[in-house]
Amino acid sequence: MALQTKKWDVVNFLNTREDVVAYLDAALEENDAAFFAKALGDVARSHGMTQIAKTAGVSRESLYKALSVDGNPEFATIMKVMSALGLHMTIESADKAA
Numbered sequence: 001m002a003l004q005t006k007k008w009d010v011v012n013f014l015n016t017r018e019d020v021v022a023y024l025d026a027a028l029e030e031n032d033a034a035f036f037a038k039a040l041g042d043v044a045r046s047h048g049m050t051q052i053a054k055t056a057g058v059s060r061e062s063l064y065k066a067l068s069v070d071g072n073p074e075f076a077t078i079m080k081v082m083s084a085l086g087l088h089m090t091i092e093s094a095d096k097a098a
Helices: 017-029 033-047 049-056 060-066 075-084
Strands: none
Touching: 017 033, 033 049, 033 060, 033 075, 049 060, 049 075, 060 075
């Protein structure tokens, strides 16, 4: 009997605000802009890409492209999507003792 598997998609596990915040926070810790953009795209997909694009004032197609693994979104696009998701970024010292 062959082993049956299903494609794993993080979108299926971003069910709460806490899940989303933890996921994006972990993505930011990687210090990789492309990785964060892809993670933000995952969150946008979990909330409905069409609605997020509309709220952010960008086309759905351009948002998919910008937040893909090969995308290179402008920071303004990141901020628009964060706002559409009801999220914002905060800055803290990398040196926790400072």
